[in-house]
Amino acid sequence: MMAIDRFYADLSAFENFDLIAEPGRFSSVPADWVVVITDIRNSTGAISDGRYKEVNLVGASCITAALNAVSPLVGKGDIAASFLPFVFGGDGATILCPGSVFPSVRDALIGVAVLTRAEFGFDLRIGAVPVTALREKGADVAVAKLRLSPGNDIAMIGGGGAKLADGLIKSPTALEDGYCIPVPDDAPPADLTGLSCRWEPLKAQNGVTFCVIVQALASEVDARQKVFGDLLREISAILGGDVRKASPVSPGAMIFKWIPKGLRMEARLTRAGQPFWRRWLYLLYQSFVQYLLERFDLSAGGYDAPSYRAELQANSDFRRYDDVLRLVLDCRKDQASAIETHLKELRKTRAVAYGLHAADHALMTCLLFNLEQGEHIHFVDGGMGGFTLAAVEFKRQLKET
Known part of the structure; x- marks a missing residue:
């Protein structure tokens, strides 16, 4: 069995999230890699029916299944998450994978689609675009690695390729163009070992759980990164100097009850x-x-x-980037208002498109690799629809540009 490409595993990691604003932090992925994107069709409808946790669980399932599919290819003592970059999207995920393991990742995601259709009635879209096709269209796919704690890294994706891939996969001709993967009815269900869903909703400790989605609209990568850098500095100042202080995963918010709701x-x-x-x-x-x-x-x-609780706080991905900045913040209402005011000013100059959503709690879905080694990642979304509802205004603004 072929060993998995070590490109991402050997990439140097950084610990300051704000460094995503530096283009030099990103490295172009090898030419034979593939951008894989999943999302639930009509997730907004599922959210309107109150199925927030189910939507998040399916998004996390996509990552879990992909990692389990490539796990047999990694060395002893390693975990698949060290080799496969991924970004949780709320109702789906973005995954970058070497072409050699793409068939395994594709089949695993088909298994997720079959399973979630049977269990929840969801229609999971699966799409894939070769990196070479994206580069031919003028976009790059580059990745950086943010270290949450020793042994726990999450990917930041830049270059514009992931956003372009998302548009191609969701286009009306995606199936004919070969970007959308059909899901047969008889595929075996995916292996979701490690997926966990047990913590109570994380009640906002400062007043509001605030989801923020922002895309910089400049055509040049350097210009987009400058917008993100300035924005992150402004948001940090509004929050008192450090975005980490606004993590929804805090000691006061973490409650474990029996029987867990999820x-x-x-x-x-x-x-x-x-x-x-x-x-x-x-x-x-x-x-x-x-x-x-x-x-x-x-x-x-x-x-x-x-x-475990201390590690859980450190290993929560309340800050993400995949050509689009996504933040889940526990902040005061006046701080949320100040962030919104600043984004409105940026919008007037057509510098960004953005979407926002406020709730009184956040949701957390967990992916456990090795508890003894402290290897686990926790996906955070805003309650009552979170990123899915924030994306409604975000997409409307994108259509105006």
């Missing part, structure tokens, strides 16, 4: 062909043990409750 959804997606009741009973037992460990700050079986 446990049934987790059982439905991770049962791997076994009867639902059997998986459900196992997760009931497992989550009860976790509840006791959390309740009394205990440690057992590689799970150390105090350490």
